Amino acid sequence: MIRLDKIAKQNGNQLLFIEASAALQRGEKVGLVGPNGAGKTTLFRMITGEEQPDEGQVSSDRGITIGYFSQDVGEMAGRSVLSEVMDGAGPVSAIAAELREIETALADPDRADEMEALVERYGEVQGRFEELGGYALEGRAHEVLAGLSFSPEMVEGDVGALSGGWKMRVALARILLMNPDVMLLDEPSNHLDIESLIWLEDFLRGFDGALLMTSHDRAFMNRIVGKIIEIDAGSLTTYSGDYAFYEQQRAQNEAQQQAQFERQQAMLAKEIKFIERFKARASHAAQVQSRVKKLDKIERVEPPRRRQSVAFDFPAAPRSGDDVISLKAVSKSYGSRTIYDGLDFGIRRKERWCVMGVNGAGKSTLLKLATGTTEPDSGSVTIGASVKLGYFAQHAMDTLVGEQTVFEFLEEAFPQAGQGSLRTLAGCFGFSGDDVEKRCRVLSGGEKARLAMAKMLYDPPNFLVLDEPTNHLDVGTKDMLIAALAQYEGTMLFVSHDRHFLAALSNRVLELTPEGIHLYGGGYSEYVEKTGQEAPGLRH
Template structure:
């Protein structure tokens, strides 16, 4: 269906690909992976013709329909969420508009002299519209929007009133409704909650066309894709299998290459030593020349390339009291909406609470009550003895000063810290060398999230309150954060839509629902086993 054949692509001094190739076959589910800046999004732009390779060719089968979702949704306003979704459904959407115009024209007495031509055109358009499933378009749009978290009253609302994250969902719904031969999805889960991710996973599993996607959701890649294409160091390497299999094979290939390189280097060193030792002796001239020629003919292996991942280790925090935070009879309302009524909970030292609940259930409100960012209407929230709290808000990255550099953002927060220690911390979060001098205004969403996390973690709190800390983080940085938090010798309360993050870090679950809050002993995996669902609102 789609072939990239020996393509090369450069942006200024940055070389993305050299003689790189990949193919997409009918019905395949492919995960596109690689470090930030490797060129994953460029692959999508090459396929849809928004960009061209410097060398090589991109071939797309004639008549192939492609649906492309990226992070730039453009301007959406002036119509309802439903109409905006249906407007992106490709040919069937255009036919629906034409049918409506034809029906209006045929009912207009002033256009009676055109009636025969209008009826003839209607007879051409209507069968095509029917064949494309046009009469099922609106019910399908409702189903997709519901799957992506839109409640019925919101579907009729003006799309222009939505936040950026909800507009992203509308843009994704348009592409899914289109039903193309190939879906190109660039980070489709970035703004989705866990219920919507689970719905999307099921939708894509049943989708009969091909899917090529990038995602920072490890669990989604493991469950959905059957092929991984890695972009790294200018090469595209294809692995048949899920993400875990790809990681195993990549490590195995890297280990084998390192061993081969070491053996070759040892052999070459031996030959070079012989040449250096006997180069000046006439009696060995023939042997020296023979070995020089032999060295020239050997195809040298490239040095091993290891992706540099710096780990962050929490300094041991001071010990807190056994009761870290206590809720007693807490009421919280927003207008007429009751969030909590008579809510009580005690979080004890070393517990790691994952907070679960559908959109609007009050997950972020719970964390804000702990952090003192909002107050209870009744009851009390008491922080325990010797507790030092670190709070990461869902939109913490939006609070960065755009005029400050990455390093300055940390220096302002921690004025007594040495520049070396701050640079080491930033290195763990992917900022090395001159990266620390980038102004915050030019950073991507993922880079801003990493700066915000680094600011919070320099001084070790003994109680972490984290609202979606893994949002926008790439797979490597996310796994680095998980490793660090696993070794954290303190207490945690967190919200996350990442199932791998939930599974690896929680040892308690609090589910917030319409009937109140219910706690579960054991972590997320035990919660799934007990409830037989992966999220409170999972369908």
Template sequence: MIRLDSVSKQHGGQILFLDASMSVFKGEKVGLVGPNGAGKSTIFRMIVKDEAPDSGGVVIEKNVTIGHFSQDVGEMSGRSVLEETMAGAGEVSKVAHELHELEAAMADPARADDLDKIVERFGEVQARFDELDGYGLESRAQEILAGLGFAPEVIANDVGKLSGGWKMRVALARILLMKPSALLLDEPTNHLDIESILWLERFLRDFEGALIMTSHDREFMNRLVTKIVEIDGGELTTYSGNYDFYEQQRAIAAQQQEAQFARQQAMLAKEEAFIARFKARASHAAQVQSRVKKLEKIEKIEPPKRRRVIEFDFPKPPRSGDDVVKLEHVEKGYGSKRIYRDFDFLIRRRERWCVMGINGAGKSTLLKLIVGESTPDAGAVTMGASVKLGYFAQHAMEVLDPDRTVIDSLQDAHPRASLGSLRTCAGAFGFSGDDVEKKCRVLSGGEKARLVLAKMLYEPPNFLVLDEPTNHLDLATKEMLTKSLADFEGTMIFVSHDRSFLRSLSNRVLEVGHENGPRVYGGGYVEYVSQTGYEAPGVR
């Protein structure tokens, strides 16, 4: 369906692709992987003709329709969420628009002379509309929007009132409603909760066309993709299998190349030593010349590429008391809606609670009550002895000083730390080289999240309260964070939609939103899934 044939592409002084090729066939689900800036989004833009390769070609089979979801959703306002979704449904929305115009024309007395032509055209358009399942368009749009977490009352409201994250969901719904031959999805799970991710997973599993996607959600990739295309150093390398299989194969290939490289280096050293030893002796001139020619003809094996992963040894936090935080008879509501009623909850030292619950169940409200950003309507929240609190919330990124650089921000937070250790910490969170001199105003959402986490974890508190800490983090940073927190000796409570994160870190589960109050589950997320039979509340 889609082929890149010997494509080369350069942005400024950076060579993204050099004589690179890949192909995608109907029914294939392809994961596109590579470091940030490697050219994943450029491939999408070349496929949809927003950019052209410098050389080579992008070939798309005839009659293949492409739906492209990117992080740039543009302006949305003036229509309801449902209308906005249906307006982006591709050919079917255009056919629907023409159908409405023809209906109006048939009822217009001024166009009576053209009635036969209008009726004939109406029949053609209606047949095409029926072929595209146009009459089921609205119900399919409502089903997709519900799957992506929209409440019925929100679907009828003005799309312009939504936050940026919810507008992203509308943009994704539009693409899914198109039913194209091929889907290009650039980080589709970034703004989704776990329930919506699970729904999208099922939707894409049943999708019969070709799928090419990027994602920082390892579990999502593993469950969907059947092929990985890696972008590295201007080359495209294809691996059959899911993300875990790709990592295994990449490691095996690197080991084999390392061994071949080492063997060749040993052979070259031996030959060069012979040449150096005997080049001045006339009796060995023929042998020396023969070996020189032999070395000139040898195709040199490149050393394996190693992705630079900086690790930072985070210090141990100070010890807190055994009771970290206690909620007693807590009541909390907004308007007529009661979120918590006579709620008792105790978090003890070294416990790692993940909070599960559908949208609006009160997950973020609980974290705000714990950290003191919100006060209970009744009852008490008491922090234990010697507790040093660290709180990560999405709005925490808004308090970064836009005129300070990354390294300035770290120095402001930790004035006694050495510049070298702060740079190492910044590197562990993806800020290498000149990136530390970037001003906060130009940082992306993901970069801001990484900087806030770096500031917090350089000298870790003993109680971490984390609201979706992995949003926008790339796989490498997410894995570094998960590994660091796995060794964390303090206490945690967190909300996350990342199942790898939940599985790796939790040892207790609190599920909120039940009529009879929150439920506690012994064990972590793995045990929760085993006990409940579902991966998220409300998802069967």
């Protein structure tokens, strides 16, 4: 359906693609992978025609429709969420808008004299709406929005009142409702809660068209794709299999290439040693000459290109007392909405609690109560002896000063630390080389999150409270963070929608449901086994 044939593309001084080729066939579900800045978004833009390759060709079958979801959702305001989503479905959306206008006019007593003309026009528009499958489409739009966790009130509300994360979901819903022949999804798993993620997995598995997507969520990727296209140093390599197979195959290929490289280096060293030893002897002149010619003709094996990944070692956190935090008879309401009524909950040293619950269940509120960011309406929150608290919230990024560079920010936070130590810390969190000179105001949301986390973990607290710590983190940084936190000796309370993160790090589960609070000994994997569901909102 879509072919990339020997494409080349340069952005400024950076060569993104050099004679790269790949194809997306009808019905295939393909994951696009590669380090940040490798050119994944540029590839999507070339497929949609927003950008052209410098050389080579991008071609598509005649007449196919392409739906592209990107992280740049643009302006949305002035319409209901439902209208905005249906607008992505083409002409039927304009007819739906007219139907709603006429319905409003029919209910307006000031327009009673137009009633006959309005009724007649309503009949015509309604007929056309039915002809185009409008009622079925509206039903599908409601289904998609419910799947992405929109409440009925949100569906009817103004899209302009939504946060950036919810607008992303609206943009995603538009593409899903459009049902194109080819879907291009750039990080669709960002900003989704675990219930929406699992719903989207099912939706995409049932999608008949071709799919090309990027995602930093390995569980999500593994369950959907059957093929991987990797961007690496300007070339495109295709692997048949899911993300786990790709990782395994890539490691195997690297090991083979390393072994070939080492064998050739040993052989070359041996030959060069012979040449050096006998080049001055006339009796060996022919042999020396023969070996020099042989070396000139040998095709050199390159060592495998190693992905830069730096392990982050936690300095040891000071020991806290055995009782880390205690919430007694805690109540908390927002307006008429009660979140907690008489909550009793305690955390002991070395426990790692993950908090599960649907949107609005009170996950972030619990973290805010635990960290003192929010006061309870009644009851008490008591922090234990020698507890040093570290809190990563989504607003942690607001603490970054605009004109400071990344390095200056870390230097100010840790004046006693050596330059080398701070550069290593920055490198672990994705700021290598000149990136440490970037000013905080130009950092992306993901970069800001990584920098705030680097600051929190360098001088580690013994009680970590994390609210969606993996948002925006790529797979490599996420793996580094999981490996570091697995070695962490302190106590944790966290919310995450990343199932790999949940399974790797939790040893207790606190589940918030409308029926009340449920506590599970054992981590997320045991919770899934006991409940038969991956998230509370999926229970029947």
